[in-house]
Amino acid sequence: MAIAEKFRSQWWQITLLAALIGIMGLFFAGLGRDVSFIPSPLIGRAAPQFVLPELGGKGEVTLAQFRGAPVIVNFWASWCAACSQEHDLLVQLGQRFADSNQVRLVGINYKDSESGALRFQAKRGAFPYPSAVDRNGRVGLDFGVYGLPETFFLDDTGKVIAKHVGPLTARLIAKNLAQLGLKQ
Amino acid sequence: MMNGTLIEIGLVATCLAFALALSALASALCCRRLGAPALLVSAKHALIANFLLITLACFTIVWSFVQLDFSVLYVAQNANAKLPMLYRLTALWGAHEGSLTLWLWYLTLFSALAVILHWRTHPLSMPYVIGVLAALQAAFLAFILFFSSPFTEVHPALAEGRDLNPLLQDPGLVFHPPMLYLGYVGFSIPFAFAIAALIRGQSGGEWVVTTRRWTLFSWLALTSGILLGGYWAYYELGWGGYWAWDPVENASLMPWLTATAFLHSIMVQERRNLFQSWNVFLIISTFVLSLLGTFLVRSGILSSVHAFASDPDRGVYILLFLSLISLASYGLLILRAPRLAGPGTLGSLMSRETALLLNNLLFVVAAITVLIGTLYPLAVEIVTGDRVSVAAPYFNTVMPPIILVVVLLMAIGPFVPWGRVQPERLKSLFLLPAVVSLLLLAALILAGMSQIVALVAITLVAFAALATFKDVAATAQAREKGDSIIVNLWRQFTRNPRRYGGLIIHLGTLVLIIGIIGSALFGQTATVTLAPGDRMAIGDFILIFRGVEATPGVNYTSRRATIAVSQDGRPAFVLYPEKRNYQGERKMVTTEAAIHTTIAGDLYVVLAAEDDGGSASIRTFWNPLVIWIWIGWLVIIAGAVVAFAQRIPARYRLRQEREVFA
Amino acid sequence: MMRVANVFAVVTVFALVAIDGSSSPHCAELQREQPVETEMREIAQNLRCPVCQGQSVYDSNADLAQQMKQTIREKLNAGETPSQIVAFFKARYGNYVLMAPPRGGLHWGIWLGPFVLVLIGGGLVVWRVLRSRQQIIAVAGHSAHDDMERLEL
Numbered sequence: 001m002a003i004a005e006k007f008r009s010q011w012w013q014i015t016l017l018a019a020l021i022g023i024m025g026l027f028f029a030g031l032g033r034d035v036s037f038i039p040s041p042l043i044g045r046a047a048p049q050f051v052l053p054e055l056g057g058k059g060e061v062t063l064a065q066f067r068g069a070p071v072i073v074n075f076w077a078s079w080c081a082a083c084s085q086e087h088d089l090l091v092q093l094g095q096r097f098a099d100s101n102q103v104r105l106v107g108i109n110y111k112d113s114e115s116g117a118l119r120f121q122a123k124r125g126a127f128p129y130p131s132a133v134d135r136n137g138r139v140g141l142d143f144g145v146y147g148l149p150e151t152f153f154l155d156d157t158g159k160v161i162a163k164h165v166g167p168l169t170a171r172l173i174a175k176n177l178a179q180l181g182l183k184q
Numbered sequence: 185m186m187n188g189t190l191i192e193i194g195l196v197a198t199c200l201a202f203a204l205a206l207s208a209l210a211s212a213l214c215c216r217r218l219g220a221p222a223l224l225v226s227a228k229h230a231l232i233a234n235f236l237l238i239t240l241a242c243f244t245i246v247w248s249f250v251q252l253d254f255s256v257l258y259v260a261q262n263a264n265a266k267l268p269m270l271y272r273l274t275a276l277w278g279a280h281e282g283s284l285t286l287w288l289w290y291l292t293l294f295s296a297l298a299v300i301l302h303w304r305t306h307p308l309s310m311p312y313v314i315g316v317l318a319a320l321q322a323a324f325l326a327f328i329l330f331f332s333s334p335f336t337e338v339h340p341a342l343a344e345g346r347d348l349n350p351l352l353q354d355p356g357l358v359f360h361p362p363m364l365y366l367g368y369v370g371f372s373i374p375f376a377f378a379i380a381a382l383i384r385g386q387s388g389g390e391w392v393v394t395t396r397r398w399t400l401f402s403w404l405a406l407t408s409g410i411l412l413g414g415y416w417a418y419y420e421l422g423w424g425g426y427w428a429w430d431p432v433e434n435a436s437l438m439p440w441l442t443a444t445a446f447l448h449s450i451m452v453q454e455r456r457n458l459f460q461s462w463n464v465f466l467i468i469s470t471f472v473l474s475l476l477g478t479f480l481v482r483s484g485i486l487s488s489v490h491a492f493a494s495d496p497d498r499g500v501y502i503l504l505f506l507s508l509i510s511l512a513s514y515g516l517l518i519l520r521a522p523r524l525a526g527p528g529t530l531g532s533l534m535s536r537e538t539a540l541l542l543n544n545l546l547f548v549v550a551a552i553t554v555l556i557g558t559l560y561p562l563a564v565e566i567v568t569g570d571r572v573s574v575a576a577p578y579f580n581t582v583m584p585p586i587i588l589v590v591v592l593l594m595a596i597g598p599f600v601p602w603g604r605v606q607p608e609r610l611k612s613l614f615l616l617p618a619v620v621s622l623l624l625l626a627a628l629i630l631a632g633m634s635q636i637v638a639l640v641a642i643t644l645v646a647f648a649a650l651a652t653f654k655d656v657a658a659t660a661q662a663r664e665k666g667d668s669i670i671v672n673l674w675r676q677f678t679r680n681p682r683r684y685g686g687l688i689i690h691l692g693t694l695v696l697i698i699g700i701i702g703s704a705l706f707g708q709t710a711t712v713t714l715a716p717g718d719r720m721a722i723g724d725f726i727l728i729f730r731g732v733e734a735t736p737g738v739n740y741t742s743r744r745a746t747i748a749v750s751q752d753g754r755p756a757f758v759l760y761p762e763k764r765n766y767q768g769e770r771k772m773v774t775t776e777a778a779i780h781t782t783i784a785g786d787l788y789v790v791l792a793a794e795d796d797g798g799s800a801s802i803r804t805f806w807n808p809l810v811i812w813i814w815i816g817w818l819v820i821i822a823g824a825v826v827a828f829a830q831r832i833p834a835r836y837r838l839r840q841e842r843e844v845f846a
Numbered sequence: 847m848m849r850v851a852n853v854f855a856v857v858t859v860f861a862l863v864a865i866d867g868s869s870s871p872h873c874a875e876l877q878r879e880q881p882v883e884t885e886m887r888e889i890a891q892n893l894r895c896p897v898c899q900g901q902s903v904y905d906s907n908a909d910l911a912q913q914m915k916q917t918i919r920e921k922l923n924a925g926e927t928p929s930q931i932v933a934f935f936k937a938r939y940g941n942y943v944l945m946a947p948p949r950g951g952l953h954w955g956i957w958l959g960p961f962v963l964v965l966i967g968g969g970l971v972v973w974r975v976l977r978s979r980q981q982i983i984a985v986a987g988h989s990a991h992d993d994m995e996r997l998e999l
Contacts, residue, residue, distance in 0.1 A: 013518040020514055023559065024507045027485065030562045031503065032496045035487040038896055039571055041940040111909075137913050144938040146896040146910060423905045430900055489899045529978040538975060545967040553960040560947070560956050571942040573894045574956070575902075578946035582960045710879035711887070720877045773907075 040144055040163040047073070047152060047160050048142040052132035055109050055117055061132035063158065066104045070180040071154040074105065075140060077112040078120035080148040086167035087124050093173060094128035102182055107131035110140045110148060155180055191256045194244030195335035201237040202325040204230040205318050212315035227314045228299050234321060235296040238289045245282060245334055249275050255341035258282060258334040264345035264768060266739040271353050277361045278352050280482055280492040281334035286362065287478065288324045290369035295321065298373045302394060312380035320372060323505050331498050346769040350740070356416030360409060364436060367406025368474035371443065373398045375471040378464045382516045385523040389460050392450045393832055399450065403443050404824040410436050411817045422775030422790045424709065424805040429579040432490035434554045435477035441554070442470045445547035448540050455602060456537055460524040461517065468513045475506050485562070532604035539597035543590065550586050584637060588644055591697065594690050595648035599655050617650035638705045645694050652687050677826065685827025689820050696816030702785065702809025711792060715799040723806035725787055726750045732791065732800055740766045745791045745800055749780065761791040786810045886918045889928050893935060894945050902945065
């Protein structure tokens with residue numbers, strides 16, 4: 001075969017060229033991505049259960065109490081600068097679904113002080129949904145939290161459908177709500 | 185003089201240099217076609233002028249630092265009033281824009297030198313050499329002027345600067361980057377000559393001989409740059425080690441590996457006329473890998489403690505530049521390789537050529553391994569979306585076997601004759617060293633050493649060292665009647681400096697490897713929480729924790745622990761590990777380790793954490809034989825200096841002169 | 847009188863030394879690294895800190911790294927094995943938190959790659975050498991041995 005013969009006599013040239021183009025292509029594809037992003041192994045699996053005290057209240061907040069409806073779990077803290085960026089969006093979202101059971105929201109106050117968290121809400125507006133207190137970060141560890149704010153979208157069986165690291169945007173919320181099967 | 189005027193001079197000088205580089209490139213390319221040698225002379229003058237211009241530009245930047253001229257953005261970002269003078273002088277290369285300017289300065293320096301040194305002996309190659317160097321200069325100048333200018337001004341001038349990164353406020357900054365870049369840029373000269381040889385279809389391979397000293401010098405600079413980096417990381421970062429297989433460290437190791445392969449295989453080209461295309465491939469790879477290192481650090485593509493701040497535009501430009509150079513050089517090699525083939529052939533499996541070929545194989549596989557290890561996470565992420573890490577555990581598993589086989593080759597290669605060796609000769613060369621090293625192995629096993637890697641490594645190192653000593657001893661003894669050993673050795677050394685310089689470098693490398701074996705395989709560490717008055721033991725030492733106190737510094741506050749160390753029951757010395765808090769614009773906490781160095785090893789103590797009750801968590805290391813690494817480096821320098829004295833053989837000089845009159 | 851005073855002084859000195867020696871609680875005691883610390887170090891040095899630039903969990907001073915180290919200590923005290931602890935973190939942070947690719951399935955390539963390359967390269971070298979020898983025999987028509995002699999510089 002002519003091609004095979006040509007390859008045999010010029011194998012190193014072809015290999016070198018292919019390797020070069022492959023490596024350059026790899027670099028080009030790699031530019032501009034976020035090196036600090038870590039994909040979550042929880043996606044497609046059941047979210048970790050938790051039982052935590054409620055912020056500013058006397059009761060407990062558990063994941064189990066939200067079973068039966070899609071849940072948005074949002075990790076936040078008063079020391080997290082980026083959390084203020086998404087705060088208003090979250091408040092709006094909470095108010096939108098406050099009366100229906102289409103989507104439930106729960107916040108988790110991560111490695112924060114009670115006074116700091118309450119002051120944050122007093123200044124920027126209270127969340128219209130409960131927040132749990134994860135003082136030592138164990139629940140955050142279970143969720144694989146590494147950089148606030150982080151938001152998890154769960155379906156009605158408690159399975160994690162999506163995770164977003166960084167402040168939420170309206171577009172992202174819409175996209176993930178659609179994935180959960182909700183109409184706008 | 186108004187603030188900012190000086191830096192404008194620097195900017196103008198750089199723009200002028202850019203124009204000159206482009207004109208030199210054009211002249212070099214056109215001079216043959218137009219039959220105008222005067223054009224080539226003007227190109228030569230342009231390159232020399234560029235050196236002067238860029239020196240001026242660098243001077244303006246350094247002077248702006250010294251004067252703390254905060255109307256210059258680069259100065260404002262990297263200095264403030266409290267910055268000590270030493271770091272004002274060296275902050276030029278403390279951040280991205282300035283370090284590229286240093287790279288450029290080296291490039292203009294070497295271009296001018298190369299052009300002056302080789303003008304008379306290589307007139308036919310000059311157009312291409314000048315063309316390549318001018319193109320490289322033009323590309324760097326364009327990048328600096330349009331994407332990373334250190335000459336940007338800020339009006340009104342800022343009142344106070346930010347600060348030089350506290351980790352860089354250390355003598356290590358004075359030496360490590362300049363030495364490293366010296367190595368990287370030094371390879372541009374053999375690269376330019378190799379490209380010239382490719383374009384001219386030269387099969388004689390003279391370029392290898394011409395650039396031999398350039399290669400040796402650049403190799404030495406790169407080796408020193410890497411070791412200086414390791415030394416600096418060792419005492420500055422406080423984690424007890426000197427090499428972390430960080431992507432940026434790997435980026436400097438890759439060109440070193442191919443450069444070492446190149447340094448060896450050019451000997452085969454000189455002696456036996458083999459490996460011409462392979463040598464061109466190696467020098468192209470070395471230079472491309474040096475550029476790749478520059479790219480990786482600045483592109484934001486890798487996550488590393490060494491990385492400069494990233495900017496996608498910069499990354500794209502550098503990558504385009506890199507791709508262009510790689511495709512052009514390797515493409516040229518692919519097209520022209522058949523023309524380079526020489527008359528020599530490999531004859532025998534047991535010969536020096538084969539040993540050197542195996543050396544090349546191992547070094548190139550090592551370089552490929554490091555490259556794959558660095559690229560693998562990227563590839564996996566693009567293909568599967570998952571993120572994996574390839575870090576120290578991977579490299580510490582796959583690299584040692586390769587290094588150990590290299591040590592074995594070090595024992596055999598330099599002493600096996602060229603062409604072919606008779607089996608009896610093998611026995612006389614290697615029997616004694618082999619037997620003694622195996623006896624050593626037995627002794628170590630009986631003494632209780634059980635780590636297989638350590639046993640194999642020490643045996644091989646002993647084998648290599650003994651074979652080397654045996655050769656030198658045989659040389660010393662093969663003397664003419666009446667000569668003393670010293671005179672004889674001197675005569676042999678001066679007759680063949682490259683060989684003996686090479687053997688000294690090998691011995692230095694063996695010392696270095698022993699240092700690595702000691703510290704990597706026999707180290708001890710313990711982290712203990714101590715209250716004042718508590719004692720702990722590590723190595724042969726007893727440490728007594730005395731307490732922590734606040735100590736002010738020039739631009740930081742520090743918590744300093746006092747640890748009294750006694751050895752053999754008697755107080756020996758006191759160590760003061762610190763945690764420094766830099767409170768300026770760049771808030772940072774740095775760990776200053778306290779190190780006590782002896783020939784047997786380093787006692788390395790770090791203040792890890794304090795609690796409110798006066799106790800502290802103290803991290804201690806006993807790192808055996810670390811100083812052997814730096815001693816080995818000094819021996820390597822000595823060997824390289826000896827090898828530098830090797831003169832170019834008469835037959836090559838004759839050939840060059842024929843070129844002049846052709 | 848002087849002798850009594852001397853004896854008294856010597857006895858006092860000895861007594862003082864004895865008291866001083868016995869009253870210091872740290873006299874001969876050497877603090878050692880806690881075994882849990884040693885085990886934690888071995889695990890933490892092979893885990894990658896998720897928020898740092900490539901540092902191991904052990905070397906990092908980041909808040910999350912400290913939390914992870916504390917978690918490792920607690921789990922070790924509770925009796926978990928190192929592989930269970932590593933699996934714990936892998937389940938939460940994915941393969942990223944391991945310092946080297948797992949040795950399974952897709953990733954065999956990178957672990958065996960260098961070894962395979964050396965074998966292929968070595969094979970090529972041997973093949974080239976043997977082929978040149980054959981070429982010399984074919985072209986020159988002499989025995990290979992004679993040619994080796996002639997080619998030696």
